[in-house]
Amino acid sequence: MVKPTVKAKRSDKQKSEPSKGQTRISSFFGRNAQNEENRCLPETPPKPITFEKPQEMSPDLFASVSNTPQEPLQWSPDFAAETPTRANTKNDCDPELVSIKPQPMRLMKRPATKGTGISPNPKKEVSNSKFTMRNVEVSHVRRCLTPKKEDRKMLLKELEAQFIPETTGKSLGDWFPKEEETDNDLLEEFLNMSPFKDVTNNRRDLSSKKASEIEKRLPQKYHRCTVVEVDRSEYPKSVRLLLRPENETQLQVCILRSFWMETPLKEGDTVNVECQDTEEWVIDGTQGLLVLHPDCLMSGTSVVAGVFCRRKAVLNELFKGYDPPNKHMVIGSLLHQVFQKAMKERVSDENMLRRSIEEAVKEPDILSQLYAISYSVSTLMEEAEAYIQPMSKWIQKHCRPNDTLQVLEVQDIEENIWSPRFGVKGKVDLTVEVKIHGKKKVLPLELKTGKASFSAEHKGQVTLYSMMMAERRNDPEGGILLYLKDGSMEMVSGGEKEKQGLMQLRNDLASHLNQKPIVDGEGSHHTLPTLPPVISHPRACPSCPQLLPCSIYQQSVEKFIPAPPHPMSDLVPQAIGHLKPEDFAFATRWFLLCALEDQAERDSSQMHSLWMPHCSKEKEGPGLQNLSLKSSKPSSLLSHIHVFESQMSLETVDQVSVGDGVIVSTQDGMFLAVSMGTITDLLPHSIVINLDKDLLALKELNGKQFRADKQEFLGSTRGICLSNLMRLMENDPVSTNLRQFIIHKYALFCFILMGNSMRSRKGKGLKKEIATKCRDLLRGLNEPQQRAVLHSLLVEDFLLIKGMPGTGKTWTIVTLVNVCVRLGQTVLLTSYTHSAVDNILLKLLGSVEFLRLGRASRVHPQVLPHSEAVLASSLSTLEELERLYMSKPVVATTCLGVRHPLLTRRTFDVCIVDEAAQTLELAALGPLFSARKFVLVGDSDQLPPVVKSHQAR
Ligand code: SF4
Structure with missing residues (x-):
């Protein structure tokens, strides 16, 4: 076998060492996230991912535009500074970042004086030592650079009160700009004089000259590679990687230094590498990027959620949808809609904005969200009223010519961006073309409806969006963060350090989400993917929506619960005290099955062929190519019918069919x-x-x-299954009851159609008048079918009806539905597929009234007039919608459609699940939470549910 040649020499001669003061990722990203308790977790040893110390946002062209006093971009939530971490101790400070020698000037800090206005949080300064001092210093210089002359003297006084020049060749006044100078010139001069210039010179957009120099250092294209070897023998100085670049035969050496050494890499991993094009690639704390598992496109919001708690970010991805809707979400989506429309139409009049809100609350989407959380329209309007004036003022100010920021045009709303280069995806609230100090740029504008916090998460999100946007246009080098509540705004210009930090955070989360479960040949031993360590946060953890899965994982997978005074020592017993050992065993088994299935789905996924067409297993990829757009017209408020033409005949295509979800690129x-x-x-x-x-x-x-590719809903079934599993583990009467039947096998009732054996627990007995009332309906059935229907009425909890093909299961269900309705009972009718649901509904047409939930495109045309999509489209009040939801005795949907708002509030007398044997147990569980009793119909001898993983099968 021919050994692959290696381009560069093996040994790394470079002497550079990782910075001593590097702080563990969690120290920055969550209070106590890496404290003593966390370190002692045996099952999930915290990955030694390190991050450089956070840096302040680079002072730049944007800075003078923001309408709030700018705090530097710190990769730490506010509370992170309250608890001393490794980063806060003097000895741990990075010498590169904090004490550069020789220094022309060093500032010594005086105790913070209350009321000086130097910092909104004097406590923070003290705990953050020199690091915060530097932030304060830059923040003050920014304020001095603002055009307000009257502020200059006051600020100078403040700064002098705070710091004493220790050794200086210049007076403090020399640090401040002359009035006639431009912002950029002043900034440049400040940076030249600054003792911290070594730290800041790698940031973007200090001046256009510097930015272009940085850009020259990086190649335009990234290298997609497979990791062949990971050599940590020189650790902790460096990690040496042997990479095989895509489409190349020669291997390439890549040296990782600084925090990049802690990237959880292993042989066979796919990585994207961006670095200088030298013989040996080098990625360190000042240059280059490494993106692990780039085909795992993580949403920007999930990445920045990891700033606070990486465990929560991973759980959010795994248990997608477990977090219930709340009023903040509804208000957020309403105001986003209104502001986006107003910006598009350049409407700033308060009355018109009010009218726009009134119209938006009539939209079926908003109404159904309101229904789900039992919130009234009037309360929503009251809450929205507070936003009208700030929105109006902001639009008035920034949609017309001004000296700072002018929005010239809204280029897109909810722009969907996938970036396989950085392994992230996201929807940008507004893509706007702006004019800043005479320069035109296309930027992301991110809207927030909560309190203006300018938190690291929010700024990180804007930084990620600006990175992703650079894939399509000129690099925006930043974006706008706008809080609609008070109109406060900041131009976020993430520097290279921030981008590196975000990528390393993404890598860490992606490594957890891409872990493979290990099962031995017989399945008796298995290892589940690990989660990031728990954080210690007595305020946030009790209200964390992921507390239940987090606790179950600690109890049943990690088998370690931190001891007091760690808050988990109390929280875990509270969260899972009601569960029994069998419940934990059941949960662990499903964690494993879902992880195996998820792995199989990822392995067989063709999505990467969208950006790596030559990697597609099928020659042409999973979609239609070279389509020309001919026309488009609106089909509803939020959708448009498009006609694409193709030179090729589409008659024989088998990649897609009518009703398929597609991605257009x-x-x-x-x-x-x-x-x-x-x-x-x-x-x-x-x-x-x-x-x-x-x-x-x-x-x-x-x-x-254009091309249209069939959409893969990777992880969506897993999200629904795991969310159902967690609902089953909750401490409420419905879940407790279901656990009795499903896990503890409290009782098994099974009726076999066309067979002799029948096991069931009867209820109180069928009253004679009931039998009489339904006699005509039962007349068309044979005896076993009649008995199946009567037993369904008799049982108190549930019944399983098993019937081989041809035994008349569908007619039995149709009759059962008719009987229930005749008796005044309500029915939730479900199956795994849309066609199976519609198959029964077609037979019910004309006999009972029903409401079909689900996307219009997936509903049978004859059933469509009875669908929510049609019936709710003409409704404009919450009362009308409520009436529609409550009036129909029969509601039909698929098992995966159980997140519908209607099902969060309405409880049915009986739930019937057709084709139950072909439905994953956890998927079939969803509708059962919305009914008092259930009937599962199927044939266990038929094909089982489609499971890709042979180990899971
Ligand atoms: S409960 Fe605490 S440790 Fe667990 S996921 Fe939530 S925030 Fe993180």
Whole structure:
């Protein structure tokens, strides 16, 4: 076998060492996140990921635009500073970052004086030592650079009161700009004089000259590679990687230094590398990026959620949907909608904004969200009223010419961006073309409806979006963070350090989400993927929506609960005290099965062929190529029907079919996943797709060719299954009851159609008048079918009806539904597939009234007039919607559609699950929470549910 050649020499001669003061990621990203208690977790040893110390945001062109006193971008939530961490101790401070020698000047700190206005949090300064001092210093210089002359003297006084020049060749006044100088010149001079210039010179956009120099250092293209070898023998000086770049035969050496050494890499991993094009690639704390598992596109919000608690961020991804809707979400989505529309139409009048809110609350989407949380329209309007004036003022100020920031045009709303380069994806609230100090830029504008916090999470999100946006346009080098509640705004310009920090955080989360479960041959021993360590936060953990899965994992997988005074020592017993050992065994078994299935789904996924077409197993990829957009027209408020034409005949395509969800991208790959929707028609040379935005309105797409790829809902079934599992583990009567039947096998009732054996526990007995009332309905059934229906009425808790093909299961269900309705009972009818649900509904047409939930494109045309999509479209009040939801005795949906608002509030007398044997146990569980008793119908001898993992099977 020919040994692959290696381009660079093996030994790393470079002497550079990791900085001593590097602080563990969690020290910055959550209070006590890496404290003593956490370190003693045996099952989930915290990955030794380290991060450079956080840095303040680079002072830049944007700084003078923000309408709030700018705090530097610190990768730490506010409370992080309250508890001393390793970063706060003097000895741990990074010499590179904090005490650069020789120093032309050093500032010594005086005790913070209350009321000086130097810092909003004097406590924070003390605990953060020199590091905070530097932030304060830069923050003050920024304020001095503002055009307000009257502030200059006062600020100078404040600064002098706070710091004493220790050794200086210049007076303190020399640090401040002359009035006639421009901001950039002043900033440049400040940086030249600053003792911290070594730290700041790698940041972006200090001046356009510096930014271009930085850009020159980095290649435009990244290298996608497979890790062949990880050599940690020189650790802790460096880690040496042997990489195989995509489409190249020669191997490449890559040296990781600084916090990059802690990247959880192993042989066979895929990485994206960005660095200088030298013989040996080098990635350290000042240059380069490494993206681990780049095909795992994590949402920007999930990445920044890890700033606070990495464990919560991973659990949010795994148990997607377990977090119930709340009023903040509803207010957020309403105000986003209103502000986006107002910006698009450049409306700033308060009355018109009020009218816009009134119209938006009539939208079915908002109404159903209100229904789910039992919130009234009037209360929502009252809450929204407080936002009208700040929104109006901001639009008035920034949508017309001004000296600072002018929004010239809204280029897109909810722009969907996938970045396989950075392994992230996200939806940008507004993509705006702005003019800042005479320069035009296209930037992301991120809206927040909560209290203005300018937190690390929010700034990190904007930084990620600006990185992703650079994939499509010129690098925006930042973005706008706007709080609608008071109109406060900040231009976020994440420097290289911040970007590196975010990527390393993403890598850490991605490594957890991509861990493979290990099962021995017989399945008796297994190792589940680990979670990041728990944090110690007595205020946040008790109200964390992921407390239950977090606790169950500690109890049943990690088998370690931190001892007092760690808050988990009390919280875990409170959260899981009601569960029995069998419950934990059941949960662990399903954690494993879901992890195995998830792994199999990822292995077979074709999504990466969207950005790596040559990697597709099928020659042409999983979709239709070279489509020309011919027309588009609105089909509803939020969707547009598009007609695409193809040169090729589409008659024989088997990649997609009508009803499939598709992702539309430009053929050149520049605009990946620009829109998503459903195929509504497939003609010989054209395809009709209902998309979530109007592509013809996006001028950047003019003249482009498109491709449509079948959408894979990776992890969505896992999210629903695991969410159902957690609901089953909750401490409420419905869940306790279901655990009795499902886990503890309290009783098994089974009726076998066309067979002799029958086991069931009867209820109180069928009253004669009931039998009489339904006699005509039962007349068309044979005896076993009649008995199946009567037993369904008799049982108190549940019944399993097993019937082989041809035994009339569907007619038995139809009759059962009719009987229940005749007796005044309500029915929730479900199955795993849309077609199975509609198959029964077609037989119920004309006999009972029903409401079909689900996307219109997936509903049978004859059933469509009875669907929510049609019936709710004409409603404009919450009362009307409530009436619709409550009035129908029968509601039908698939097992995976159980997150519908209707099912969060309504409880049915009986739930019937058809094709139960073909439905995953946890998926079938969802509808059972909304009914007093249930009937499962199926044939266990038929095909089992589709499971990709052979080990899970
Ligand atoms: S309970 Fe605490 S440790 Fe657990 S996920 Fe939530 S915030 Fe993190």
